[in-house]
Amino acid sequence: MVISPELINLITGVISFLFTLLIFSYVLGDNPLFRIAVYIFVGVSSGYIAAVAWWQVIMPRLVYPAISAVNTGSSALMLELGLVLLGALMLLLFPHVTGLGRITLSFLVGVGAAVTLAGALTGTLIPQVMGSINAFDLNAASARNIGFMEAIFNGAIILVGTVLTLAYFHFGARPKADGSMHRLGLIEALAWGGRVFIGIALGVVFAGVYAAALTALIERISSLITFITGFLGNFL
Amino acid sequence: MANVIKCPVCGEGNLPDQEFCQYCQARLQPLTGNLKGADAPITPGQLPTKISTADLEPVLPQWLREARSSARQTAEEESVQAAQPKPASRPASSSGNDFLAGLQSESQDDNEEDDVPDWLLNITGEAPKTKKPQSESSEVRWVELGDKKDFTQPEPVSDDVPSWLTGAGSSTPPPSEKNDLTDWFRSADDSQQPLPPLSTPPVSDPQDWLHSMAADGGAFTDSGNNVADESFTSSDTPDWLRAMDAESATQNVNAPFGNSSLTPDSSDTPDWLRAMDAESAAQNVNAPLGSSNLPPVSSETPDWLRAMDAESAAQNVNAPFGSSSLTPDSSETPDWLRAMDAESTAQNVNAPLDSSNLPPVSSETPDWLRAMDAESAAQNVNTPFGSSSLTPDSSDTPDWLRAMSAESGASSSNVNVPPASFETPDWMRAMDAQEKPQSAESAGFSATGSGESGAAFSSDGDTPDWLKGLESGSSSSDQDWLKGLQADEGAQPAAESAPAWLSSAEPVVSTPEPPAVAPKKEDDALDLPSWLKASAPQSSIFDEPVVAQETPAAPSSDTQDWLNAFKSTDEPQDQKASAFLIEEPVAPTVSKGDDKPDADALFTEMPDWLSIVDDSALHESIPAPITNVDAIAPGDLPSWVQAMRPVDAGVPQVVSTSLSGDKAFESRGALAGLQGVLPAAQGFSPTKKPKAYSIKMNASDEQQAQAVLLEQILTAETAPVSIDSFSAIGTSRVLRWLLAFLFFAALIAVLLMQTQIFSMPVGMPVEVASALQVVQSVPEGAPVLVSFDYEPARVGEMESVVVPMFDQMRNPRLTFISTDATGAILAERFISGPWAGHNYQSGVQYLNLGYLPGGQMGIRAFAENPLVIAPYAINQNSSLLDFAPISAWNLPPLQGVTSFSQFAAIIIVTDNADSARAWIEQTTSVRGTIPFVVISSAQAAPMIQPYYASQQINGLVSGLYGGALIEQSAGRLGTARVYWDAYGIGMLLAVVLIFGGGLLNFVLGLRDRAAAREAK
Amino acid sequence: MRVITVFIAIISGLAVLSGYFLSGLFPVLTEVQTHLLNGAIILTGIAALVGIFNLISVHTDKVRRGEKGSVYSALLVISLVITFFLGIILRPEHDAMQVVMNGIVIPTEAALMGILTISLLYAAIRLLRRRVDMMSIIFLLTAVIILFGSATLPFGEIPLLGTFSRWVTQVWALGGVRGILIGVALGSLTTGLRVLFGADRPYGGN
Structure with missing residues (x-):
């Protein structure tokens, strides 16, 4: 079944029109239509982001390298991916700041802190001070x-x-x-x-x-x- | 009845664990609490806790350990002295693996006398020896710290011979050791002669080590010969004691246990002691030890006592205890002395120990006493015991002492023994019972008890340790009496075998039963700390003939309790030879009943003779100042040492009352066994139920009002305080609708009409010009990295500026990447939408690397190694089942690009200043001189502006205004132009409404605030 | 656990930080940094999934409990699940997903952003009624100047207003914004150092 671009544009236009009106209805005050639009928007956005995370994060950065490592027998890569997978599992199984999930979070926080620190120092602090001088x-x-x-x-x-x-x-x-x-x-x-x-x-x-x-x-x-x-x- | 404590006030029986009488609420227990480690009182015959005394070695005080070590060194000397035919009884040394072993060694040490106090030498009648000064005085320690409870606790249970006695059976110590009660223990083992069966009732908790001692009663005879002429000249001895010692040396008076009546007048003398002295002196009991007089042995009688008893019975020793001959002649004579004198003159009873005279043996009678009783009954030895009377002839000697000395010299074996108290301990009664079948003369041992039966002193088995020690200092501490018992087995008269401590048998509390108060000296000896036994060869009194001994130096007015005890134990009593004495019976010095005037005169001038140091003694014994009396903290003492400390010695003021009215026994503590010591005083013990105090607060009205005020303050502190904030903005729905209507109407009208009235902006800012220049300078077909980092909400704004910007580039090879999850699809929308006219194809002209997660981390990683971080591209054209990834870096858009710095330009399309900042910060070190342009939303531009000013980015184009500028400059009108009239209308409306509405609201605000101030 | 988490945070942070400053001396640090960052970005993407799953569980619970607004939660969950499975099956760049994006996400967000115009204007008008101080006045005057300078009139730009508006933006506002940026950078620096020193443990290591 091939959907013509016109039909796609029509469907897209209708949906867009409806959701725009629903959101604009908020000018008159909070109403269920506005809420319906917002909730659906949140759901769709989240679902889309989840799909993006699957296809553009997990698959290309975890699954494909794992398959490649298995095929090539790269133990180092397997080890790295294994560690990442372990951290991912801990994060999935212990999403809250408890248990083993804290190990993964500590790793993320440590790396993020270092990146932020270095970026702020080399990318903002020193250049902006120098900019004020220059x-x-x-x-x-x-x-x-x-x-x-x-x-x-x-x-x-x-x-x-x-x-x-x-x-x-x-x-x-x-x-x-x-x-x-x-x-x-x-x-x-x-x-x-x-x-x-x-x-x-x-x-x-x-x-x-x-x-x-x-x-x-x-x-x-x-x-x-x-x-x-x-x-x-x-x-x- | 060991299980019942008789109330000192009402006389009713109470359970021993009760502190107050259940009938009259009088205090039953001593006010002083139990010492550390001695929670439960130790009663005679109580089943002791098995403690290996060798284990206690480390906890012994330093001075005690030194004494023990020195004792080990003197063992040989002791043996030499033991070989002498001197009729002094020597205590046996114990085995070497316990704390008594040290005593054995100590006896071999030449410095033995260093540990012997002078006053003990005086008691024994030996001349004090010259001693080296010592920094520490054991007797002082003993006085301070001694308690009886812990002394009895380490006693072995039943057939478990204590470790410190294990050597008694196996090892054969030198028979002639000078000191140590362990000698007689050893002798007890060495002499394997069977003892006659004890007539005492079965003992529930026999102490086998004493049984064995009793079985080896003959051993006592050997070891008991060695102590007699020991001189005790402790350098730590107080002056008055040294004076006493000096006199003793000059007169060479043997001071058996009971004949010394040194009772220095002291206000600190405890009542019980005074009572003891009084009755002892008054009755002046002739109390030869006789097993027949022993009361029935209690089930709690210690084995060693029973053995001793048995041995005493076997030897048939007449042991008349020392007759007390107090001759107070002072008007200041204390009550106890006067009472003693009175009773002495009144009764003057010759009371040889007889079974009829002995009260029933208490259940607390130690076994050793029963054994001794039995032995005494068997031997039927008359032991004139401790009849020496102190007859001081020194000019410094007070009258009462001289009288006492005279009385001692005149004292015979007939000791005036006060009638036995009805509360005579069971063990005494047991001793009495065993003495019954014996002759009256054989009561040398038990005569002490009988002789003391009339004494006010309660000879309960719980006699304080310090007193026991003192008594032991006269007799049993060296266990001379046991030695004498051993030596006189079958040969010695009972008077000789009678222990001096029994002869001194403190006057037992008078009871309705006239005779029969068994001395508690056995028990006292049992409780005597071994260290004292080692250091004080008091048993010499058993070994030497009891002659009158002058009273040594006078004590100070602050006479210690132990001195009082000393006095009491030295009361002249008519006694026969101790059962433990080998030598001939001591000529007892019986105090006369007519010595009362002298005694009265004596105590009126008490302090002088006590405080004067006799020069004759000084040249022989150099007193060692007690410099470290407090060196041992009570809390650091071992429990058994603490237990030896007198529990309560500070109740002298209740003497008369106690003596007169209270006949109750103390059942625990150091005063256990004593009668009427603590609670009998009127005013000390409550006579009615304690007043019940209400726990309800008794507060005045003012206090309650203040409390209420305080409570209100506290409540106000915790109550939430409403913040003085502005009143909530009344949402003006009308204004909101009006604004919405204005904007929607204006914009719809403009957009619907597609007007292009408003002119396009012409003045191009420098940052926009720089950006345009950069974009235009990108080579044709050059790889350009484009980051789509904006939200879908800004699609219209961003596309309106991105499209004209990208139109300035000449067919660049675009590589899209996004740090926003929706950025990739927005890039696809851009390519397929506004950029569709360029016919860019994925994988050919452009490439979408997709979503780069991680924010700054992703940007940094991508900048460092883009091939690793973003290896694959979005396969826009792949089928659903095609899972094969597309390697991005082999495709034409990225051809020749292997690092971040190989892009021709980097364009960041973002609506977020943070995203732009992240790209700027994380790529600063890797991008080199690559043109870096930011296309941003209008809202992010102000925050990105400084990076352009600092030349970190090469251009900045923001919002619709920037798009319009680019379109205007490029001459290619697009979306910006379509929106520009509406944008202009919206801006003008905003300016007008903000300015006009602001002024209006400013005025309204002033009015409202003025109204509010007026309202206030 | 606390020691482990602190240790991991410090070690990983120091390794990444050394890649910034010591990579010239030790090139291997760059590789180490890349691998650590790669793992971090993977975990961050997974963390996004975790957040979405948490969102599902929260709204599913609301639906299960029948709380107020559970209908909206049901709509959210349904739309989420449908979009997710559609995205998994069709992939995000599929045309169908373009419809979802162009038909729902973009219009909704843009409309919400458009409504913000009314709200911002309303707030600016009412500001001086509530709070009259120097900062409010400066704030509004600056906003008016910039808005006015950004607009054009039918006959062209307002003379000097555009220039003055740009001067305010590029000079006066730049000073304030630079100060804010430096302050933010100092804050980031301090926070990063505290994390690397173990003083701050936002990962639950307290």
Whole structure:
């Protein structure tokens, strides 16, 4: 049985239209239709992810190498896969943070911590610190057609913003005589400036989120219009 | 009745485990608790716990161990002395594998006298020897720590000969060892002469080691000859004792056990002791030991006592115990002395031991005493025992002592023995019973008991150890009396074989039954610690003729209890020769009843003579200061040593009351066997039921009010406090619907009309320009790694920017990978949807490596070794049954690519700043100079912007705005343009609504807050 | 067990970490790192499966107990199972799965994202009524400026607004965001070190 692409597109359009309307019904308030759509969406998404995990994780990275190891007699590979399989079994049999599952989780946490640590150090911390310093690099500014004063001024703002923001996240405090906890005066002043920069950054992020959401809304409305016009066009 | 404790107040019988009388609630048990390791009281005849005494060696105090070690060294000397014809009885040494073995050795040591206190030398009548100063005094230890309970506990059970006595049967110790009661034990074994059958009742818990001793009664005679002239000059001896010693040396007075009436006046003298002294002195009993006077042997009579008894009976030893001759002449004479004097003058009873005079033997009578009784009955020996009276002639000697000495000198074998108490211990009664068939004269041994029958002192088997030790110091500690018993077997008169400790037989509590108080000295000797026996050859009193002995130095006013005991044991009694004495009967020094005035005068000036040191003694014996009296903590003492400590010696004020009214026995503790010591005092023991105190809190109203207040405070602390928060936002459904209507209406209208009113943006940011430049610089057909890491929700936004970006590239070989599970299919959607015009085919122009799990870990692993981490590609065109994986790195899209750095460009399409950051961070060290462009959603762009500023990425294009810029710059309008008018409307609406609505709500907020302040 | 888990976490972490910094001296560390990471990503994929199975069990229990909303749970489980078996049989890249993705997942998520527009706007409007402070005002002003600068008018861009908006984004916002990123990096560094030192044991080794 061969399903024509038109039919597939029609089925897809109908389903998409229905689910979009169901979700949009939330504008009127929480309702069962919205919930039905959400629950089905969660189920489908989970099922799909499970299938992806099977076909794109277990099969190519565990089953196929195991078959290959058996065929080639690679003991090292078999050992490695055996260990992984053992860890996988422990994780499956003891999914919670109990029992033997903790061994697998400890391995994952240890490796993940190392990767995160190294990545944060080499990929963010040092480069961003260097970026704050290089903001005053006049040669780099001139390469970007940025003037001297503009580079110095912008660099200063960036540097001040970075420092003040970091100061804002300094939560070390000392107890006062009345028992209240307050930061040092200097830190408090820096933190006040940091709040300004953080407010600006979050405002920008808010605008970006709004733009992304608006784009998604436009896409959905556009799809509805497309489906309706296309559906009606077939009948009109 | 060992199972019943008679209440000292009401006289009713109570169970022994009761602390208070069930009738009158009077205290039955001593106030002092049991010592460590001695929870249960030890009663005479009690089945002892089998303890190998050799095992106790490590726990012995240092001084005791030293004494034992020194005793081992003096064994040879002891043997030499034993060979002398001196009529002193020598204690036998024990075997070497126990703690008494050390005593044997100690007897061979020349330094034996170092362990012998002077006062004991005085008792024995020997001249003190010059001694080296010692840092430690054993007698002091004994006084401090001694207790009787633990001494009896290690006694072997039944036929289990204790380890410390095992040598008695097997080894043959030197017969002439100077000290150690083990001598007579050994002699008991060596002499295999059968004993006449005991007439005592069967013993439930016989002590066989004493049985054997009884069977070998003849051995006593040999070993008992050696102790007589031992001099005890302990360097640790107090001054007054040294003075006593000096006098003893000058006068050469033998001080048998019972004849010394040294009872220094002391306010600390316990009542029972005073009572004992009083009655002993008053009655002045002539108490020759006679087995016929022994009461019926109790079932609890120790075997060794029965053996001793039997031997005593066999030898028929008349052992009149020492007559006490107290002559107090001071008006300050304590009560006990006055009582003693009074009774002495009143009764002056010549009370040879006779069965008729002895009370029924208590069930607690030790076997050894019964054995001794039997032996005494058999031999029928008159043993004038301990009749020496102290007759001090020194100028420092107080009058009462001089009187006492005179009395001692005048004392004969007739000892005024107070009538036996009705509470005479069973073992005494047993001794009495065994003495019955014997002649009255043969009561040398039991005469002590009879002689003491009238004494106020309770001769119960539970006599305190310290007293026993003192008594032993006179007689039995060296077991001289046993030696004498052995030596005089069949030859010695009963008076000689009578042990001095029996002669000193403390005046037994007066009972309705006139005679018959068996001395508890046997039991005392049994309880005597071996170390004391080793160090104090008191048995010399059995060996030497009992002559008057002057009273040595006077004690201080703080006379210790042991000194009181010493006094009591030295009470002159009319006695016959000890059954254990070999030598001729000692001429007893019987105290006269008319010595009372002297005694009274004596005790009025007591402290002087006690505190004065006799120079004659000083030159002979150098006193060793007791420097480490407290060196041994009580808690560190072995239990048996602790048990020897007097349990309660601080109740002198109840003497008179106790003596007068209380006749109850103490059944446990160091005072066990004594009568009326503790509880009889009015005011000490409760006379009614303890008052019941309510446990209900008696609080005033103010206190209760404060308690309520405190409770309220605590309740308030634990009660949840509502957080002063802003009131919940009233969800404005109308505003929500209005906003929704505005947006849906505007957007639908714009999209439906497909207007293109709003102009496209023209000002291209630098990051977008850089990204565009990178994309455009990718060589044609170059492998480009594209990561689709965005959610399906951003499909419209991302596709609107990805498509124009990818359109800038010239037929790149695309390799898709995704760190999001849906990224792979979104890439397929991209290829088959917006990118469909390029006709890219999987495995030809593009390749989808699929899902890369693990987040940063997957990215790092892929960057390090992409061929291992992502070896296979998604087989888009494979059939359902085709499970064969497709090796990705052999396909055209990845041709020539074996590492991460061999891609022409890396494009990250993501809506998540974290995903972009992960790619940036994990590929920094491996990507080299590969162009790295991020196509992101508008929401993630601000967070990715710093990486562009730090030049970690080469370009950044975000959102619909970026797509519009690319389309605008490329001149190829697409999806961005379709959405752009709606996007512009939406942005303007947002600006207007946020600005206008913000101002409006700001005003409304001010109004609300003002209203709230006014409301407050 | 605790010692074992801590030991595994530390050893594996140190091995991977050494691959970052010592691979130049010891190339074998790169290979070790790759194998460890490969095992980790496999286990992570399996962990996703574990999570999905847990989701199934939770909603199955709800259906079994007949709790409120069990109908929705039943729908979830049914749709999940169907999609899973369909994906297992047909594979995820199959056209049928494309229909599922394009017909259900993408529209639903996008619609939810679209509704977020209304919610975000509603919140921004109501913000000053609830909280009037400097940060709120700066936040809203910045958002308005960026939104306004991102839009165009029918007659073209608003003069200087786009430039000012980009300057705010690329300079002012960059300083704050960089500070946030550095703070996040410091936090990640600290957390990683604590895990490698065994101070933090999020795997249940407490």
